[in-house]
Amino acid sequence: MRAARLHEYTGDVANGLTVEEIDRPEATASDDVVVEVEGAGWCQTDNHIVEGMWTDYVDQDLPMTLGHENAGTVVEVGDDVRTVEPGDRVVCHPVQTCGVCRPCREGETMYCESQAFNGLTVDGGFADYLLTGERSVIALPDGVDPVDIAPHADAGITAYHAAKRAVGDLNPGDTAVVIGVGGLGHIGLQCLDAMSAADIVAVDLKESARDLAADLGAHLTADPEGEDVATVVDDFTDGTGAAQVLDFVGADETTALAPDIVAAGGDHHIIGYGGHVHEPAQALVDGEFAYQGNIVGRFTELQELVALVERGDVELTTSRYDLGDINAVAEKLEHGEIDGRAVVTP
Secondary structure, three states: OEEEEEOOOOOOHHHOEEEEEOOOOOOOOOOEEEEEEEEEEEOHHHHHHHHOOOOOOOOOOOOEEOOOEEEEEEEEEOOOOOOOOOOOEEEEOOEEOOOOOHHHHOOOHHHOOOOEEEOOOEOOOOEOEEEEEHHHEEEOOOOOOHHHHHHHHOHHHHHHHHHHHHHOOOOOOOEEEEEOOOOOHHHHHHHHHHHOOOEEEEEOOOHHHHHHHHHOOOOEEEOOOOOOHHHHHHHHOOOOOEEEEEEOOOOHHHHOOHHHHEEEEEEEEEOOOOOOOOOOHHHHHHHOOEEEEOOOOOHHHHHHHHHHHHHOOOOOOEEEEEHHHHHHHHHHHHOOOOOOEEEEEO
16 A cells, blocks of 8 residues: 655655555454555654654654555454444544453543554655554544545544634633644634634734634634734734633744733633743742643543534644545645645545
């Protein structure tokens, strides 16, 4: 089968992966599921993996097939698999879990002590076929296209996970700020709008992203190059600040906004990454706000997100690309040339 493989880390993402022929995976374990990939979302994390940014956090054996946002059709299952069968269309949570460690027992699947992460620690879905497990697949409702929903396997549930946390502390009339209305941010904005009665302010450098935010329910948009974001939020909230901020950029410039835009007792959720937090401890004490890290959502949160998609509350803006164009996709994303989410169709 064809697979897009990373052989060595490089800052040249335009030439990072090699499409080559490798053996098709087989269901050898009793809970294995082999999926014919129909859609695999390209994520900024894939660029970071190519660049070697994850080597300090996880073990990676190269060469490795990337791709952690996957959906398609089941073609083979292990002997003990009961919840899906060949022919079922599924979306795949990127993490394969043991199911028996304490975090798994508590439902915290992202903290599994023996997890395997497709496209990050084991082979992923930028290929014709993907090997995963029964605990990681969700059968799709009729009418839901695997290509359209594939990015929800990571981008979607990461954004939903952060939005769900924020919604718990958002009262009607509160303000939420979404920083970055790209592949994750445009999903998070819709989740906030669907699950809360908060007023939403969207911040993005790109006019097209701000227009998309307005179409998706933002009450106000701001251009951080032409406007002072702190002043915009202060005016919009009558000096109160934003109860919750969802930062889908995670750059030094965006994390630095927190002391000036987060309301007392609020949270600045960091979802995007690449930058740092450089605020004095006194700023946190004075405002009693918190920085909150977010990683991929739980398996159950992917189920909940699929329900929102089926209801029409969350829609993805996507563009499709052939597997052979995978490096071009990486380069486009690196230069901010993709609105919404890119999906590779093997």
